[in-house]
Amino acid sequence: MSTVAAPKKINPLLAAYLASLAAHPLRTKAITTSVLQFVQEVLATHLAGVPAQRVPKDAPLYAHALARAKINTKAPRMALYGLCVSAPLSHTLVGLMQKLFAGKTGLGAKIGQLLVSNLVIAPMQVAVYLSCTAIINGARTFDDVAKTVKAGFMSALRVTWMTLPLTIVIAQRYLASELWVPFINLVQFITGTYFNTKLKKIRMHMEARAKKDEERKRD
Template structure:
């Protein structure tokens, strides 16, 4: 069965302009990931002012906010270039090596060198996107979440890399990994948003209880 014409066109663009194509793809997927996460988790939408432009109301109805735009910028300017150079270096280091020992070495190099860098940069970027204003706040966020994110990466990355090495042609690695990252990213995004909503409701309930107790006194 021949490949879909759109996939062939995408692969041609990927071959001709790899960094630009990856940046546009990752930026778009990060944007969609944030919008889908908010929609699935049913995050309350901040209602625009009545006199706001109609486009603002339309964006709010679609769960598109400033954070979604920031995620698109992160994907375009940070995630894609970083993945392009790190993965490219890994592929060059193991180019032409198809033996079992080479495949295991590639997985280890990805887990011990690439994943820690990507995890740290991801957490630092998320800290900034979520409002961190100082270097100290960014460092605290990275320290707090580094090993949690890295553990997930150490499980997911080797499995996807084994599948890619065994079943996916090299020229399809980029769309394959993008698909996996998009699915997992959306899932984790939804879970985090649900936890935040639950925590906010709990805090609001506790605050109301305190107010009721103090009014009784």
């Protein structure tokens, strides 16, 4: 007598998310990225030691609560970046790569996908991310944006090169296929928080140096 294994049950929320991802991939990715970018910005602000924004004593209670939590105008801007820039860009680039290698399953195709992902897609995503975060963090000139990109580009790209292939290997070997997307989102959230924290520290260092230079000129 043969027995048939019962199908694995997955969390209803995860099942609903995966169904939404299948039915509306871009919209689901955009909303997910937007939420993660918001949380990432708040967390990075705390980790970088950015001083809390000062608010008037007579400001509403919610304003004081937001200031203590270090939730400022940059958090919704990062959410907007995730919604309108990061998710659509990633969706488009990955879609183009999939079309390029559609129907190809050999070793050469796998190596080609890895090279395109690491040498074309990743650098573009890192450059756009650093440029947008520089503007959100206060950069107003091309030189300011270029300095931020130059300061963080190779560091961010190296981390991406180290984590992306490893993330894919771990997902393929140790996780059920339905857990791949949440796992990759988690890894990207962690590395993104690291990038953002480092950028904030660089920005504070640049501002402190500029302030010292200005004080020396006055003296």
